[in-house]
Amino acid sequence: MNRFAELLDRLAYEPGRNNKLRLLTAYFRETDDPDRGYALAALTGALSFKHAKPGLIRDLITDRADPVLFGLSYDYVGDLSETVALMWPKVSASHDRSSPLPPRSGGEGSGVGGVSARTAASAIAAPPPTPDPSPPRALRVEGGEKTIGHNNPPPPTLSEVVTTLRTLGKTELPRQLARWLDELDETGRWALLKLVTGAMRIGISARLAKTAAANLGDKDAHDVELMWPGLSPPYLDLFAWLEGRSEKPVNRDPTPFRPVMLAHAIEDADFANLDPADFIAEWKWDGIRVQAVSGRDERGHIQARLYSRTGEDITGSFPDLVPSLHLQGSSSFAIDGELLVLREGRVQTFNVLQQRLNRKVVSPKLIKEYPIHLRAYDLLGDDENDLRELPFIERRARLEAFIKKLDDARIDLSPTVAFDSWDQLTAARADPAQAGAGEDADAVEGVMLKRRDAAYLPGRPKGQWWKWKRDPHLIDAVLMYAQRGHGKRSSYYSDYTFGVWTSGEDGEQLVPVGKAYFGFTDEELLQIDRFVRRNTTEKFGPVRHVVHEPDQGLVLEVAFEGLARSPRHKSGVAMRFPRISRLRWDKPPREADRLETLERMLKSETGITAP
Amino acid sequence: MITHGHSDHARPGHGAVLATQETLDMMRLRYGDNFAGSTQAIAYGEELRLGDVKIKFHPAGHVLGSAQIAVTCKDTCIVASGDYKDASDPTCTPFEVVPCDVFITEATFGLPVFRHGNAADEVKKLLASVTLFPERAHLVGAYSLGKAQRVIALLREAGYDAPIYLHGAMEAITHYYQSRGVALGELRPAKGVKKADLAGTITLAPPSATSDIWTRRFPDPVTAFASGWMRVRARARQRGIELPLVISDHADWDGLTATIEATGAGEIWVTHGQEDALVHWCKTKGLAARPLDLVGYGDEDEHEPPPANEAEA
Numbered sequence A: 001m002n003r004f005a006e007l008l009d010r011l012a013y014e015p016g017r018n019n020k021l022r023l024l025t026a027y028f029r030e031t032d033d034p035d036r037g038y039a040l041a042a043l044t045g046a047l048s049f050k051h052a053k054p055g056l057i058r059d060l061i062t063d064r065a066d067p068v069l070f071g072l073s074y075d076y077v078g079d080l081s082e083t084v085a086l087m088w089p090k091v092s093a094s095h096d097r098s099s100p101l102p103p104r105s106g107g108e109g110s111g112v113g114g115v116s117a118r119t120a121a122s123a124i125a126a127p128p129p130t131p132d133p134s135p136p137r138a139l140r141v142e143g144g145e146k147t148i149g150h151n152n153p154p155p156p157t158l159s160e161v162v163t164t165l166r167t168l169g170k171t172e173l174p175r176q177l178a179r180w181l182d183e184l185d186e187t188g189r190w191a192l193l194k195l196v197t198g199a200m201r202i203g204i205s206a207r208l209a210k211t212a213a214a215n216l217g218d219k220d221a222h223d224v225e226l227m228w229p230g231l232s233p234p235y236l237d238l239f240a241w242l243e244g245r246s247e248k249p250v251n252r253d254p255t256p257f258r259p260v261m262l263a264h265a266i267e268d269a270d271f272a273n274l275d276p277a278d279f280i281a282e283w284k285w286d287g288i289r290v291q292a293v294s295g296r297d298e299r300g301h302i303q304a305r306l307y308s309r310t311g312e313d314i315t316g317s318f319p320d321l322v323p324s325l326h327l328q329g330s331s332s333f334a335i336d337g338e339l340l341v342l343r344e345g346r347v348q349t350f351n352v353l354q355q356r357l358n359r360k361v362v363s364p365k366l367i368k369e370y371p372i373h374l375r376a377y378d379l380l381g382d383d384e385n386d387l388r389e390l391p392f393i394e395r396r397a398r399l400e401a402f403i404k405k406l407d408d409a410r411i412d413l414s415p416t417v418a419f420d421s422w423d424q425l426t427a428a429r430a431d432p433a434q435a436g437a438g439e440d441a442d443a444v445e446g447v448m449l450k451r452r453d454a455a456y457l458p459g460r461p462k463g464q465w466w467k468w469k470r471d472p473h474l475i476d477a478v479l480m481y482a483q484r485g486h487g488k489r490s491s492y493y494s495d496y497t498f499g500v501w502t503s504g505e506d507g508e509q510l511v512p513v514g515k516a517y518f519g520f521t522d523e524e525l526l527q528i529d530r531f532v533r534r535n536t537t538e539k540f541g542p543v544r545h546v547v548h549e550p551d552q553g554l555v556l557e558v559a560f561e562g563l564a565r566s567p568r569h570k571s572g573v574a575m576r577f578p579r580i581s582r583l584r585w586d587k588p589p590r591e592a593d594r595l596e597t598l599e600r601m602l603k604s605e606t607g608i609t610a611p
Numbered sequence B: 001m002i003t004h005g006h007s008d009h010a011r012p013g014h015g016a017v018l019a020t021q022e023t024l025d026m027m028r029l030r031y032g033d034n035f036a037g038s039t040q041a042i043a044y045g046e047e048l049r050l051g052d053v054k055i056k057f058h059p060a061g062h063v064l065g066s067a068q069i070a071v072t073c074k075d076t077c078i079v080a081s082g083d084y085k086d087a088s089d090p091t092c093t094p095f096e097v098v099p100c101d102v103f104i105t106e107a108t109f110g111l112p113v114f115r116h117g118n119a120a121d122e123v124k125k126l127l128a129s130v131t132l133f134p135e136r137a138h139l140v141g142a143y144s145l146g147k148a149q150r151v152i153a154l155l156r157e158a159g160y161d162a163p164i165y166l167h168g169a170m171e172a173i174t175h176y177y178q179s180r181g182v183a184l185g186e187l188r189p190a191k192g193v194k195k196a197d198l199a200g201t202i203t204l205a206p207p208s209a210t211s212d213i214w215t216r217r218f219p220d221p222v223t224a225f226a227s228g229w230m231r232v233r234a235r236a237r238q239r240g241i242e243l244p245l246v247i248s249d250h251a252d253w254d255g256l257t258a259t260i261e262a263t264g265a266g267e268i269w270v271t272h273g274q275e276d277a278l279v280h281w282c283k284t285k286g287l288a289a290r291p292l293d294l295v296g297y298g299d300e301d302e303h304e305p306p307p308a309n310e311a312e313a
């Protein structure tokens, strides 16, 4: 645990991506199984256990420290976990340390003006004229902490912490935590408290951690990414392969999630370099991106799963779709598509679909009123075959055949949009109803362009897929700060500052680009307000800092009328009439838009600038 | 009477100064020959009498020549600690507990969150980083008087025998340490060395220099800072430090409290830092205690003058 803590500590201070990689890879090289595997799990967010509440940590310290001293310390340090980690009393150390000191000779004397019980002159009489430097006279010998600890149990390993936390009952947690805190050093205690409170933010992405692991064996991070869904902590098979001790791990999960391929937002200037003949266009549906996977377990039983774009298992929220994924006669398949609500064959708007999202309980009434549907646009696997390396045009042909064979009303094919020139596609995008979308046009938010020869690659590879939204004045931004509203909204956090990504000195960071305080429904206001209260990281007067990390935070789709250059704003741009057009609970903050997108909008579309 | 050579304790312009030889030398180095009307050197353990009053200097373990000053009149002994630390330091005489009635203690790190571990472990951290990043230079910010020499000595104790580079502002004081018999190995000025040749090396510099354009002469530098303040993350982050090294020349919380108890003093005057917490602690132990609100004493790590000023010394 101490070594892992040291790694986290160093990563937190290191700004450079390559240097972070080096630190991580060095850690994986020097650390044994299974500790390094659990570390990889912690860094990729693959660990799951119930988090301890800050109140518990506070109780632990108030049982052991003077409340005044704790208060002064907390004020100074500003972070609960860190304060507790630093001031956690060292039971054995303080006992040992006081022993070499001369015993207190007084205390009853009141010093100046008072009568001391002893004469000071005799107490300090006749020390040697020059102090003897060889036997350390210091109260403490360097390295003392180490030797003092020899009677104590060794500090817990990361594996011990992780495996214990998984099974530990709530009532046993405080005592177990206290025991570990006694055994760990300052940095170890800090990392432990961050880990158990679920507040371990160290500024590295899961992708970076996987890349560092791949570097251990000079392997491609892409390979690790592909096999990742089938792996589980502590990743013994992965490390064995990386170190050349065994074959590449095979994915035994019958229904693995495949990392999704994402599109770049296209800009006007991009079209000049693109040939329409290289691309296939589809409607961009205003739904939820999902991956529907079906497979057979070891006993031959069909299993089906529905994943969100981030790989979260959302099968439980859509039981009505599951039977459609049980295709007899097929051993397995994986469809990439859009989750929509269809009523009488017509695609409903996102607002309607939203009634089905984030539901813990799915009632029969809900299922009946909001019938769920899958619109397929890609086939990633079919009967044991991994199709991802095939060109899109071939995958599309297989998808068409597959959907036909499936013959299920709940799953259909996302149609292509015919076009020969960019002008033709521009017209289709402007009026989807006339260009084939018909009555579903309201649920079309633009067009997707996919290269005919594009393999299915995880992440956002350059030049392969493009999204061309219908409304050019929409961006996905991340909620950064919230402030209470006025009047009847004064009890709600209803004024939001949002930001987009940019590369700064400390790597990727969010820069605020605007504020919005309307556009949301009352129900959405309640949801955001709840989110703000539960995810506040700091308070400054009426303003709350809301968590905004690559993997944690709330993405807001912001609509606006125009952009103008503004030297007054840190971002350099100002929005006209910004409002929240929808909440993207489905989108991780790292996928929000970038400042460059706004800057390009500003440059290329002077027409959208406010007069 | 001056406890030690740091600028918040040793100022020029006094009529007569009593201090250890090292402290007088350092004042001369920093302020020039006429830094005081007259000077008198006193050794550790040597006793002077002024009428009814006896004066004695004891090692404080803070920097070379640092002293606690015991003043005794009739039955009462007051000890002014100056700055002190109870942790071992290869560059100065170890701290000595002086029993007394009134103890005037510093409180730079007077909060229980400040517990400085083993300085040798911090130096190991630095050396591990040098091994991991051999193509980068390592810049260690350290106060020029005391901390820099201690870090160098600790590096030598850890077996690091390559030349260590120095910022110009610390050359004079470091050479003074060497002249007093403190072994520091081979030292070179960083000035004039080719950028590429600084890869894989360690350079000591005043803290303020590690964030200025002076660092551009180093290849992709790793910025370290050796200070007790590095215990608190926000402090390290504020300064843009990549490698915080918790090495302090002041006593930590445990050191302060253990020392206070060991002196046997019934009355404690607290100054120079975080007085409140330490005064509170003393009271919970039944000791009379009060803060001495003295102006002008601060932490040298935080308020170091820019290197240009120091270069005059």
Ligand SMILES: [Zn+2]
Binding pocket: B004, B006, B009, B062, B083, B300
């Ligand atoms: Zn000092």
Ligand SMILES: [Zn+2]
Binding pocket: B006, B008, B009, B083, B272, B297, B298, B299, B300
């Ligand atoms: Zn001082």
